[in-house]
Amino acid sequence: MKKSDGSLLRRLPKGPNSWASFALGLIVFATIPEPFLPADVVRLRDVLQRTGLNRADYESMERGYYEGLLDTVRSVSSDSGKSGDKPAAPPQNEHGPTPERPVLAVDDMREYVLQPSIDATAFDTHWVTNRLGLRDSDYPAEKGPEKIRIALLGDSIACGWGVTQAERFEEIWEKSLRNQARTTGQDVEVWNFATPGHSPGQRWKNFEIVGAGIPFDLVVYEGTTSDPGWDALRMSHFMARSVGLDDPLYEKTLKAAGFVPNMDPKKNSAALRNWSWTILQNVYGRIVDGCHEQGLPVAFVLIPRVGSNLGKLEKIALMNRARNAGFDYVVDLTDTFDDYRDEDLAISDGDYHPNARGHSILAEAWTNSLAAWPDLKSRLESRREQIR
Amino acid sequence: MVETTQNSQIKDTADRSVGSRSGRILPHRQFIPVDRAAARSWYAKLDEGRPANARIDARSLLSSWTYLAILGGLIHVYKIEGRAFEIMMWTVLATLPIYEFVPFRLKKPVLAGSALIAMGLIYGAAAAITVVSFATAMVCLARTSKLSWHTRAGLITAIALGLAVARSAEAFAFLPPAFWAVAGTMLMFRLALYMYELKHAKKQETWTDTASYFLILPNWCFLHFPVVDYRTLQRGFYSKEITETRRRGLNMIFTGVTHLLGYRLVYHELLITPAEVVGTATLVSYLACNYLLYLRVSGQFHIACGVLHMFGNHMPETHHHYLLANSFTDYWRRINIYWKDFMVKTVFNPVFFRMRKRPQPVALGVATCAVFVATWALHAWQSFWLRGTWGLSVTDGLFWGILGVAVLANVQWDARRKPALRSTAGPTFTEQVRRIAGICGMLVSITLLWSLWSAPTLGDWLAMMGRGLIPG
Numbered sequence: 011m012k013k014s015d016g017s018l019l020r021r022l023p024k025g026p027n028s029w030a031s032f033a034l035g036l037i038v039f040a041t042i043p044e045p046f047l048p049a050d051v052v053r054l055r056d057v058l059q060r061t062g063l064n065r066a067d068y069e070s071m072e073r074g075y076y077e078g079l080l081d082t083v084r085s086v087s088s089d090s091g092k093s094g095d096k097p098a099a100p101p102q103n104e105h106g107p108t109p110e111r112p113v114l115a116v117d118d119m120r121e122y123v124l125q126p127s128i129d130a131t132a133f134d135t136h137w138v139t140n141r142l143g144l145r146d147s148d149y150p151a152e153k154g155p156e157k158i159r160i161a162l163l164g165d166s167i168a169c170g171w172g173v174t175q176a177e178r179f180e181e182i183w184e185k186s187l188r189n190q191a192r193t194t195g196q197d198v199e200v201w202n203f204a205t206p207g208h209s210p211g212q213r214w215k216n217f218e219i220v221g222a223g224i225p226f227d228l229v230v231y232e233g234t235t236s237d238p239g240w241d242a243l244r245m246s247h248f249m250a251r252s253v254g255l256d257d258p259l260y261e262k263t264l265k266a267a268g269f270v271p272n273m274d275p276k277k278n279s280a281a282l283r284n285w286s287w288t289i290l291q292n293v294y295g296r297i298v299d300g301c302h303e304q305g306l307p308v309a310f311v312l313i314p315r316v317g318s319n320l321g322k323l324e325k326i327a328l329m330n331r332a333r334n335a336g337f338d339y340v341v342d343l344t345d346t347f348d349d350y351r352d353e354d355l356a357i358s359d360g361d362y363h364p365n366a367r368g369h370s371i372l373a374e375a376w377t378n379s380l381a382a383w384p385d386l387k388s389r390l391e392s393r394r395e396q397i398r
Numbered sequence: 399m400v401e402t403t404q405n406s407q408i409k410d411t412a413d414r415s416v417g418s419r420s421g422r423i424l425p426h427r428q429f430i431p432v433d434r435a436a437a438r439s440w441y442a443k444l445d446e447g448r449p450a451n452a453r454i455d456a457r458s459l460l461s462s463w464t465y466l467a468i469l470g471g472l473i474h475v476y477k478i479e480g481r482a483f484e485i486m487m488w489t490v491l492a493t494l495p496i497y498e499f500v501p502f503r504l505k506k507p508v509l510a511g512s513a514l515i516a517m518g519l520i521y522g523a524a525a526a527i528t529v530v531s532f533a534t535a536m537v538c539l540a541r542t543s544k545l546s547w548h549t550r551a552g553l554i555t556a557i558a559l560g561l562a563v564a565r566s567a568e569a570f571a572f573l574p575p576a577f578w579a580v581a582g583t584m585l586m587f588r589l590a591l592y593m594y595e596l597k598h599a600k601k602q603e604t605w606t607d608t609a610s611y612f613l614i615l616p617n618w619c620f621l622h623f624p625v626v627d628y629r630t631l632q633r634g635f636y637s638k639e640i641t642e643t644r645r646r647g648l649n650m651i652f653t654g655v656t657h658l659l660g661y662r663l664v665y666h667e668l669l670i671t672p673a674e675v676v677g678t679a680t681l682v683s684y685l686a687c688n689y690l691l692y693l694r695v696s697g698q699f700h701i702a703c704g705v706l707h708m709f710g711n712h713m714p715e716t717h718h719h720y721l722l723a724n725s726f727t728d729y730w731r732r733i734n735i736y737w738k739d740f741m742v743k744t745v746f747n748p749v750f751f752r753m754r755k756r757p758q759p760v761a762l763g764v765a766t767c768a769v770f771v772a773t774w775a776l777h778a779w780q781s782f783w784l785r786g787t788w789g790l791s792v793t794d795g796l797f798w799g800i801l802g803v804a805v806l807a808n809v810q811w812d813a814r815r816k817p818a819l820r821s822t823a824g825p826t827f828t829e830q831v832r833r834i835a836g837i838c839g840m841l842v843s844i845t846l847l848w849s850l851w852s853a854p855t856l857g858d859w860l861a862m863m864g865r866g867l868i869p870g
């Protein structure tokens with residue numbers, strides 16, 4: 011090196027230039043719009059930016075929650091002396107809170123349901139259920155023409171795990187719809203069929219059984235990015251007891267997979283591992299067919315979990331499956347929490363369930379997006395046209 | 399030329415246009431001049447003892463600050479390690495310029511103050527006040543000259559055990575939930591090291607040094623923190639030229655960030671569950687990825703140590719290429735070096751020297767066993783304070799036991815082996831092959847041990863190994 015170059019180098023600010031350039035490059039990489047990048051590179055970037063738990067740990071955490079729920083089921087079952095042959099009756103207690111057993115074992119593919127007519131606190135949540143075992147108000151079964159009745163199928167987020175009933179996004183949405191409908195002398199009811207831990211297929215089955223014979227106008231299916239694989243996971247358990255093998259939800263897939271049930275859930279899980287997406291597609295298809303058979307328009311709304319747990323490409327695949335299944339209206343709300351810190355929206359550290367603030371933010375996005383649903387809009391506005 | 403009067407009115411003797419013709423001082427001229435000489439002497443007094451390594455260099459500071467801001471941007475864009483870490487980084491960026499220009503004697507108090515502010519921002523004022531109050535009380539107890547050292551040690555131990563019982567019984571519900579983990583990370587090991595220094599130091603440690611030891615800024619976002627040695631921290635303070643120290647720190651922070659990004663790749667994309675191990679390929683994949691989850695620990699430790707460097711603390715590295723260890727003793731020396739030093743100081747050396755009249759293999763054996771028993775127990779102690787559970791299990795005991803036996807055997811072997819003559823020509827081909835074989839062997843051993851440690855039960859681990867190794 012020449013002396014003049016040496017003196018020039020000495021005058022320049024010294025520093026770790028190579029890694030700083032690499033760091034700046036990574037920052038720029040994070041900002042390049044997706045259309046300019048190959049799919050694999052988008053996936054890599056998405057992985058590097060992903061926070062929260064991976065899929066296995068989320069499932070493990072869900073198992074932790076729902077093992078707790080199922081433990082209460084097992085304790086109820088053992089009290090009745092039978093291993094789930096028939097649902098145990100709720101404890102006879104008309105006054106004050108019931109013992110901490112918000113669930114009942116059932117011997118169909120739902121595995122368990124919320125106990126009807128309870129007022130109890132369990133898992134840091136206050137559970138008040140109606141006569142049908144829904145965590146919702148007690149609505150009369152009959153429905154007049156001025157009433158718009160919507161069924162919501164969902165999971166623990168829709169059920170309001172970790173928050174009060176009034177704080178749930180569904181309650182906020184229902185209130186907003188009621189205010190809107192009141193101007194035209196109508197009423198709106200949103201029946202919340204969501205049960206914590208139920209897979210997409212189980213959510214439909216719960217609606218099929220509990221909602222049988224009850225007139226509805228619309229159905230909304232709430233999904234999350236954990237839908238893929240959830241049915242396969244639950245199937246591995248209840249099919250170990252030979253339950254649900256011939257259900258239309260799963261029949262097609264089981265035939266295609268050549269599935270032979272085993273008493274060991276782990277073996278069932280291994281056999282179904284590569285069929286998760288096919289199972290989901292067929293479940294979505296069955297939900298749509300089931301609704302259309304009853305003349306019910308059905309919307310699909312994908313909501314976020316606090317902290318991302320599914321890559322962008324998987325999310326696109328999930329949305330495509332919903333569209334291919336034939337949902338009448340498909341909405342993606344997974345970016346609703348993007349501008350907020352996970353710690354500010356989760357019910358506790360590392361949990362994906364939104365707290366009251368999270369539900370409030372979700373309710374606003376939910377209400378705004380479903381306001382554009384033609385089937386809902388037309389029902390709300392039809393009476394206004396009549397009045398005019 | 400200006401002279402001041404008792405009424406602070408200025409009479410400019412040189413400028414006749416100052417006042418009105420009546421001699422009254424105009425308002426815009428009425429000021430109290432700064433006594434620059436007094437101010438300079440105040441600064442100089444507090445700046446006494448500033449070493450050459452700590453000379454103020456605005457350009458070097460700007461350069462370091464800029465590089466740190468780039469890293470801060472990277473951390474923000476990739477949302478690395480969450481809110482607490484981001485708060486810590488912004489606190490470092492805000493503190494650094496102030497820290498550079500304060501008098502030398504105020505540097506440690508300023509750093510301790512910024513650590514307190516960061517604690518409040520991250521955990522809330524209530525938790526910060528409770529933790530600091532409790533820690534101050536414990537440190538006062540440790541320092542009091544009214545009791546003998548052994549009495550103080552006994553009292554501190556009793557208080558720690560009493561709190562552990564209280565925590566297990568979920569007593570003291572009025573304490574903020576964050577109190578246990580934050581107070582735990584501050585005191586669970588550092589108080590023991592501080593007591594060690596109080597026993598052996600020739601003079602009382604100053605409150606400034608003490609506060610700077612317990613209030614370590616990066617600790618609040620990394621509760622699982624390296625066991626920083628008191629004397630090493632004090633000796634490392636501006637022990638090297640500040641620019642060089644900061645550059646080293648920036649390199650460490652960057653290395654840590656790459657470890658954390660690598661961890662994400664492994665955790666979200668590559669790691670499979672034990673249930674998905676169905677053959678040799680999936681077994682190898684699981685073993686490797688499960689071990690590589692340690693990148694999160696090494697990443698956090700690199701960053702924590704790097705942040706200390708930004709404030710002039712020239713510290714030893716926390717890990718040294720642990721994936722390249724070629725023997726169990728080499729592995730022990732490379733992974734979590736601060737823990738190794740902590741064990742050597744507080745367990746190995748005292749036990750070894752107490753046994754020095756015995757044959758060396760016996761002394762080495764007993765001291766090594768003591769280290770691994772202490773390591774197993776103190777890991778459980780750490781888990782209790784940070785997570786609320788002891789984490790003790792059969793697989794946990796087996797992990798430390800097997801590792802301890804392996805290190806013990808290696809130590810005995812090393813003690814008997816003649817030291818190899820170092821050739822000036824470099825390692826021979828045979829030596830290189832032996833080294834590579836050693837590295838491969840260590841990787842296999844450690845990944846197996848790590849998978850055992852991660853398994854919920856021994857039966858689960860054996861079942862997984864069976865599925866992986868036995869075809870069909």
